[in-house]
Amino acid sequence: MTPTRSLWIRPLLGAVGLIVLFGAWEASIRLGWVPSGLLPAPSSLGPAWLEEVRSGAWLQAIRDSLTHYVMGLVIGSVLGMLTGLLCGTVPLLDGLLSGVVRVLRPIPGLAWVPFAILWFGLDTAGATFVIAISVFWINFYAAYGAVQAIDPDLYEVAASFGHGGFWARLRTVVIPASAPGVLAGLRTGLGQAWMSVVAAELFGVPGIGARMMQASSLLATDLVVVYMLTMALLYALTDTAFMLVRRRLLGWQG
Amino acid sequence: MNAVVTDTDDVVVRLENIGLSHDQGRSFILRHVDLEIRRGEFVAVLGPSGVGKSTLLRVIMGLVQPSEGTVSLHASPTAAHRPAAMVFQDAKLMPWRSVRRNVELGLEGLGLTRMQRRDRAMAALELVGLADTAERWPRQLSGGQRQRVGVARALTVEPDLLLMDEPFGALDAITRGALQDELLRIHARRHGTVLFVTHDLDEALILADRIIILEGHPAGLRGDFAVGPRPRDNTAPAMRAMAERMRRLIAGEPDPGADAAYWQASEI
Numbered sequence: 001m002t003p004t005r006s007l008w009i010r011p012l013l014g015a016v017g018l019i020v021l022f023g024a025w026e027a028s029i030r031l032g033w034v035p036s037g038l039l040p041a042p043s044s045l046g047p048a049w050l051e052e053v054r055s056g057a058w059l060q061a062i063r064d065s066l067t068h069y070v071m072g073l074v075i076g077s078v079l080g081m082l083t084g085l086l087c088g089t090v091p092l093l094d095g096l097l098s099g100v101v102r103v104l105r106p107i108p109g110l111a112w113v114p115f116a117i118l119w120f121g122l123d124t125a126g127a128t129f130v131i132a133i134s135v136f137w138i139n140f141y142a143a144y145g146a147v148q149a150i151d152p153d154l155y156e157v158a159a160s161f162g163h164g165g166f167w168a169r170l171r172t173v174v175i176p177a178s179a180p181g182v183l184a185g186l187r188t189g190l191g192q193a194w195m196s197v198v199a200a201e202l203f204g205v206p207g208i209g210a211r212m213m214q215a216s217s218l219l220a221t222d223l224v225v226v227y228m229l230t231m232a233l234l235y236a237l238t239d240t241a242f243m244l245v246r247r248r249l250l251g252w253q254g
Numbered sequence: 255m256n257a258v259v260t261d262t263d264d265v266v267v268r269l270e271n272i273g274l275s276h277d278q279g280r281s282f283i284l285r286h287v288d289l290e291i292r293r294g295e296f297v298a299v300l301g302p303s304g305v306g307k308s309t310l311l312r313v314i315m316g317l318v319q320p321s322e323g324t325v326s327l328h329a330s331p332t333a334a335h336r337p338a339a340m341v342f343q344d345a346k347l348m349p350w351r352s353v354r355r356n357v358e359l360g361l362e363g364l365g366l367t368r369m370q371r372r373d374r375a376m377a378a379l380e381l382v383g384l385a386d387t388a389e390r391w392p393r394q395l396s397g398g399q400r401q402r403v404g405v406a407r408a409l410t411v412e413p414d415l416l417l418m419d420e421p422f423g424a425l426d427a428i429t430r431g432a433l434q435d436e437l438l439r440i441h442a443r444r445h446g447t448v449l450f451v452t453h454d455l456d457e458a459l460i461l462a463d464r465i466i467i468l469e470g471h472p473a474g475l476r477g478d479f480a481v482g483p484r485p486r487d488n489t490a491p492a493m494r495a496m497a498e499r500m501r502r503l504i505a506g507e508p509d510p511g512a513d514a515a516y517w518q519a520s521e522i
Contacts, residue, residue, distance in 0.1 A: 151346075153342065153346050154346065156317055156342075156346075157342060157346045157348070157359075158359075159317055160315055160317065160338075160339065160340045160360075161336070161339070161359045161360035161362075161407070161411070162336065162362070162363045162364075163359070163362070163363070168363075172348075172359070172362075173348075176348070176350040176351075177348075177350070179350070250350075251391075252349055252350045252351075252352075252391045252392075252393070253349075254391065254393060254394075
């Protein structure tokens with residue numbers, strides 16, 4: 001296969017798969033295999049979406065959720081990365097925090113919801129908190145692992161050429177060498193954060209998750225699916241944007 | 255970094271009674287090592303694998319602190335240079351830096367402008383014949399090319415002492431031979447001082463003006479040979495006799511040609 005052909009053949013196949021899925025879905029409802037009350041037909045999604053857009057609810061939900069998403073992601077990722085990098089480079093800190101990490105690590109972000117409500121209330125801060133926690137650990141372990149995996153000889157090379165101090169090592173070796181691992185963690189967090197957005201909002205913080213809860217309590221399954229697809233779209237956009245940035249940063253990996 | 259003394263003395267590095275122990279003196283890796291290297295000398299440290307040759311190099315570089323004794327490095331008063339630089343086994347380039355930026359590593363922090371760093375790095379790459387690869391990534395180079403970049407990275411800081419830690423050990427025989435020739439050509443042009451670690455007697459005989467033998471537990475200097483002037487015939491009887499003595503010393507056998515375990519070659 002020529003390189004140019006393989007460039008477009010995969011997206012094309014992906015599109016074909018999607019069309020088949022939606023076609024089969026539509027057919028199964030039209031042919032009466034699935035009762036329409038259980039699953040909305042794809043053809044009903046368009047009108048439901050248009051109505052939601054006209055009322056302004058769709059854009060508002062996206063705006064709210066994006067706010068939670070971006071804030072939780074930024075706070076959780078930055079703190080997770082920094083803690084992971086520092087634990088990986090400073091053995092004393094690593095030792096001190098090892099017990100704390102072992103206790104806190106297994107607690108999922110969602111388990112913190114009661115405290116999120118208690119401390120921050122059912123608003124942006126509460127949702128941000130829950131998202132930040134779930135993203136924190138992903139980034140912490142990605143950064144920590146990336147630093148542990150650095151070839152120790154590179155520290156020796158850096159020291160031989162005048163970059164022996166803590167900050168010089170951080171700048172010339174630790175940060176660039178751990179970048180691929182750190183960015184892989186960031187990308188995982190990018191997806192995880194969307195899951196946490198819905199979960200955090202299911203408790204009543206306004207946004208896509210809350211809107212889905214309202215729709216499902218009214219048995220408006222078409223609206224639930226509209227928001228599911230909305231999230232898929234938002235995830236695809238953030239992930240694509242991230243991969244573009246990553247390619248620029250890690251060109252050396254080829 | 256070790257004590258760096260600036261003077262006009264002919265000695266570039268002086269080791270006095272160096273000892274290295276990792277267990278507070280219960281056992282030693284190196285013991286009683288005394289060595290002086292003069293400006294312009296090409297010295298090979300020859301010894302069996304794992305004896306402590308690389309460790310000795312790291313002590314001189316200041317990467318490892320000796321438990322006993324002192325290392326004094328006599329740097330020239332030139333600006334924007336480093337007293338010592340090292341060429342590592344397997345090059346050890348930083349994969350996220352372009353070839354040129356790898357060469358610039360040691361120039362950062364010397365108070366040079368970006369353009370000055372670039373010019374010096376390019377001159378060093380020119381010297382090893384790799385100027386056209388300057389903007390490539392290390393992974394795009396062959397093993398031999400990477401090692402030449404390692405040499406350029408060390409040369410560009412204009413070190414008083416160039417330390418080389420079995421730099422050609424991992425290369426195939428043809429590439430190794432080509433790099434040895436190139437190193438000799440560069441050495442003839444720069445008149446730099448080189449300390450070259452190898453476990454390969456033939457390599458030491460090709461490259462060095464002076465060969466010192468490191469052997470034993472703890473390791474110490476067991477011999478110090480001046481190799482004749484170039485061009486050199488390694489098949490001449492005198493050379494073969496000398497090589498045979500080195501071989502015995504490396505193997506830990508008593509040296510029939512010397513009255514003491516450590517001796518100074520009469521040629522020096």
